[in-house]
Amino acid sequence: MxxxxxxxxxxxxxxxxxxxxxxxxxxxxxxxxxxxxxxxxxxxxxxxxxxxxxxxxxxxxxxTNKGNKVAINIVRRHRLWEFFLVTKLGFEWDKVHSIAEELEHVSNQELIQKLDRFLNHPQIDPHGDPIPDGNGKIPIIHQLSIADVAEKKKVMVSSVANQSPAILELLNHYHINIGTEIKINQRFSFDGSIEIKVGKYAACTISELVAKNIFVYHD
Amino acid sequence: MxxxxxxxxxxxxxxxxxxxxxxxxxxxxxxxxxxxxxxxxxxxxxxxxxxxxxxxxxxxxxxTNKGNKVAINIVRRHRLWEFFLVTKLGFEWDKVHSIAEELEHVSNQELIQKLDRFLNHPQIDPHGDPIPDGNGKIPIIHQLSIADVAEKKKVMVSSVANQSPAILELLNHYHINIGTEIKINQRFSFDGSIEIKVGKYAACTISELVAKNIFVYHD
DNA sequence: TATATTTTTTAGATTTGTCTAAAAATAAAT
DNA sequence: ATTTATTTTTAGACAAATCTAAAAAATATA
Missing domain, CATH: 1.10.10.10 (Winged helix-like DNA-binding domain superfamily/Winged helix DNA-binding domain)
Known part of the structure; x- marks a missing residue:
């Protein structure tokens, strides 16, 4: 329908x-x-x-149940497009919502299926909200702030809590984005700052405030 | 407006x-x-x-001039989306038109600009039609059928003339797609068949009929 | 040139989604 | 338990885009 x-x-x-x-x-x-x-x-x-x-x-x-299914499908389309806009087109978080609001109404099933595959079946959108799968199942994803990840662990960025242009500037500087791989090197107890290695860039140190706002997949 | x-x-x-x-x-x-x-x-x-x-x-x-500008912008959006659907999402040519027809109405300027960059500023859509640039200039692109390309030349696929499922099957088999790099190894005069090297796959031979339907960029 | 045919436009109705203003139902307050 | 205030619904109008049927203009034919 x-x-x-x-x-x-x-x-x-x-x-x-x-x-x-x-x-x-x-x-x-x-x-x-x-x-x-x-x-x-x-x-x-x-x-x-x-x-x-x-x-x-x-x-x-x-x-109704039927209405709910339709709704979840719209939400799925919206969040997939948001993910696409941020990770593929390089949009910043604050801009994607209104564009996704238009794209979500293009309702071709095959389009969404192929988009999902192209994006590698993402489970969380750039705002940290879960992306329902093709059957309407909403994944329960365990996310953890980087501030709480054990040392030496390798993790992948799932979302960012604070979405101000200010934090954006910082994340761009560190080359951190949705899907980026991060290794937690060492935590410093004095100020809660953390040394991390982003992708294949040289190690760098982020403040506790930044760390608390970056969320990663965690099972 | x-x-x-x-x-x-x-x-x-x-x-x-x-x-x-x-x-x-x-x-x-x-x-x-x-x-x-x-x-x-x-x-x-x-x-x-x-x-x-x-x-x-x-x-x-x-x-009017104004109307023309608006039209060209719509055509630009349509063809960029078609290119995206084929080269990124793996759609077949016959399916993309109607989907692009919906996507073309999402008129956010920044979206189209970023999509264009993401796709690497393509100049020809999968049907061989030129994609107007951001200023409304329509590129005059020289395309050549593979059947007419000189031996030993390396070229890039721009479009495919015949868009039947039958040729699609064949092109998929040869790993040929829009944007694919092809080197023309040798032409055989007996039946007009051509040995080509597609990307990094082993060399193969295509019939003259197929060659005539594959168009490549040519300056 | 007069008549027939085709093309285009007008007039008036319909559908979708919206609005304002007023009425009806529910909830809150004395 | 009344009165007051809030929320929700109805009634009727409006704008966008469409339609049918009939009129008007342009074109073709005899």
């Missing part, structure tokens, strides 16, 4: 609001979508008719 | 029809867009108001 861009945006935002509270209400959805409550009510009816929404007048609403 | 997806589709199709005849008429545009002449007339008025179209009732129409 195919949905309009507008419908997809409603579905996706309902999904996200449901992560915080079981039942979603009209006003908060209207706020997220930068639209008016009256418009939301109209769309709720349409989504209910299409069996995407459990909705009772004045009582709030939630996605 | 930003245009709706519908407007962009009209502009692009007018552009393509203009390649064949200076003035475009309502019926042929309606045919291309799978819509009705009455709908076309409505849109023509809108495009004229936005200064994209020179249009006189009952007399046909053509893009």
């Amino acid at each position: 195919n949905f309009s861009i507008t419908e997809e945006n409603y579905i996706k935002n309902i999904y996200h609001l449901q992560q915080q509270s079981e039942l979603v209400n009209t006003n908060s959805l209207a706020y997220e979508l930068h639209t008016k409550p009256a418009s939301v009510t109209d769309m709720l009816k349409k989504l209910q008719i299409k069996n995407l929404l459990d909705y009772e007048k004045y009582k709030g609403f939630r996605l | 930003n245009f709706s997806i519908t407007e962009e589709n009209y502009i692009k199709n007018i552009y393509h029809l203009q390649q064949q005849s200076e003035l475009v008429n309502t019926n042929s545009l309606a045919y291309e867009l799978h819509t009705k002449p009455a709908s076309v007339t409505d849109m023509l008025k809108k495009l004229q108001i936005k200064n994209l179209l020179d249009y006189e009732k009952y007399k046909g129409f053509r893009l």
